[in-house]
Amino acid sequence: MxxxxxxxxxxxxxxxxxxxxxxxxxxxxxxxxxxxxxxxxxxxxxxxxxxxxxxxxxxxxxxxxxxxxxxxxxxxTATVDDILTEARRILAEREACHIPTSEFWKWAFHPNVLDALCRFRETFLEDCTTDTRIALRGIVLGALHGPKQKTFPSYFSNQCPRTYAPKPAYATRFWQGRGLEPEPIDILAVIERRAKRYYGTxxxxxxxxxxxxxxxxxxxxxxxxxxxxxxxxxxxxxxxxxxxxxxxxxxxxxxxxxxxxxxxxxxxxxxxxxxxxxxxxxxxxxxxxxxxxxxxxxxxxxxxxxxxxxxxxxxxxxxxxxxxxxxxxxxxxxxxxxxxxxxxxxxxxxxxxxxxxxxxxxxx
The missing domain is CATH 3.40.50.150 (Vaccinia Virus protein VP39)
Known part of the structure; x- marks a missing residue:
């Protein structure tokens, strides 16, 4: 293989x-x-x-x-074009109903990124039965949190482990103590790179x-x-x-x-x-x-x-x-x-x- x-x-x-x-x-x-x-x-x-x-x-x-x-x-089975089209549609048409507001969430994600993630989340919770949405959900799950990259962003979060989620109290102290503020991420660019990597065949x-x-x-x-x-x-x-x-x-x-x-x-x-x-x-x-x-x-x-x-x-x-x-x-x-x-x-x-x-x- x-x-x-x-x-x-x-x-x-x-x-x-x-x-x-x-x-x-x-x-x-x-x-x-x-x-x-x-x-x-x-x-x-x-x-x-x-x-x-x-x-x-x-x-x-x-x-x-x-x-x-x-x-x-x-x-x-989903195509890259269908995944990107669906992602753009959700971000353009959906408004998030609930966005977490605790201290952790303010430090974990840039406000624009968190808003977009909530749009995706609420859309998938309503309906995630199509191949395209199932694929898009998997892509977002994989990019949800991880380390900052030296070249271009691969994850949506502030500095994090990629395999397991950070515990809120420790992570918040870590970010605050080092002055690591969450950065704006081009969500669609991350999704596109991952869609091409994972759904090319x-x-x-x-x-x-x-x-x-x-x-x-x-x-x-x-x-x-x-x-x-x-x-x-x-x-x-x-x-x-x-x-x-x-x-x-x-x-x-x-x-x-x-x-x-x-x-x-x-x-x-x-x-x-x-x-x-x-x-x-x-x-x-x-x-x-x-x-x-x-x-x-x-x-x-x-x-x-x-x-x-x-x-x-x-x-x-x-x-x-x-x-x-x-x-x-x-x-x-x-x-x-x-x-x-x-x-x-x-x-x-x-x-x-x-x-x-x-x-x-x-x-x-």
Whole structure:
């Protein structure tokens, strides 16, 4: 695959991600024509995008609205001209009804930029069902916050991390202490550059994404009763990682969440104990087994974080007990790449990479 063909996978940063090569290599080498792929913890949609690249249909499910929106942007087909036309139309015709006014928002975005972002946000909340709007929403999500560039602006915010959202109190002190005032950004220029990067090519094969909790049986149901999934390729949350929404709160605001940080953990796998965590995963595996073909295969990439006293391999093996799946192979996947690890997205100091595993299983 060329960089042009795979560029869309990078439309929006997301800290819980495995490399595209993981699902892509499995599907390219082992999938059959017509196979259908499921990812019950789809995150930013890497498995679904890989399925699209090899010409397979897929379903991605995630309880995070941010994850669902990012995945949707990778499964749509839109032209650069249509994206730009829609962006111009929204900015010309729409008036923002509500613009956040707290100190954080005044320092995070230039007033003109924030006004435009609110126009986009309210438009998408009313209707984001067309391919063009789904693509445009994904582009704006990816550009919502990030570092200042030396050449031309790539992000809409004041100086920020690109992968996770800044916490309001700390960020405000940071900007004020350094005199970093938000600058006016040519929003359409940023959108145009990103549209050309991510939507220069297209594919007829697409898939679907569903905002739902995979612990609920109906979340994984195919669109038609007779349909069955042939592959499950996924990476569930690692034990102890539960701040997905708080760490993505700005993007979560853009897709309909509050304009303050929400620290609750609704609709997420529980982390109260290793046993409860494994039981929650087991329910997902059972739900997946119920909608899979008889010869279906499931591949799980799983690891851990160093501040949790739980062996990740023991956890994932426990979750697969009495799940309808039989483990066939366990392979070490190496240590996750520095700077792209799930663990380091949640810890104040960098941790030593833990070994990750690929667990292969088949329906019993």
């Amino acid at each position: 060329t960089n042009v063909q795979t560029a869309l996978n990078g439309i929006c940063p997301y800290f819980t991600m495995f490399p595209l090569d993981f699902p892509l290599s499995i599907l390219k080498r082992r999938a059959r024509a017509g196979d259908v792929v499921l990812d019950p913890f789809c995150g930013r949609g890497t498995t679904n995008f890989a399925a699209r690249l090899v010409g397979l249909r897929s379903l991605g499910v995630d309880s995070s609205p941010v994850a669902a929106a990012i995945t949707a942007s990778k499964l749509t 297209s594919s007829d094969i697409t898939g679907a994404v569903r905002l739902a909790d995979s612990r609920e049986a109906e979340a994984l149901q195919p669109d038609t009763p007779e349909a069955r999934f042939d592959w499950v390729i996924t990476s569930p949350p690692y034990y102890g990682m539960r701040t997905y929404i708080p760490d993505q709160w700005l993007r979560n605001w853009f897709v309909g969440g509050p304009d303050t940080v929400d620290y609750t953990n609704r609709n997420q796998v529980v982390h109260s104990s290793p046993e409860d965590f494994a039981a929650n995963l087991r329910q997902v595996w059972r739900n997946a087994e119920n909608v899979c073909a008889e010869d279906a295969k499931m591949v799980i990439r799983f690891g851990g974080i160093t501040d949790r006293r739980a062996n990740p391999l023991d956890l994932i093996k426990s979750s697969l007990g009495d799940s309808g799946w039989r483990i066939t192979t366990i392979r070490e996947a190496g240590a996750a790449t520095e700077g792209k690890r799930q663990a380091d997205s949640f810890l104040r100091t960098k941790s030593h990479p833990m070994v990750e595993y690929d667990i292969w299983s088949v329906k019993q």
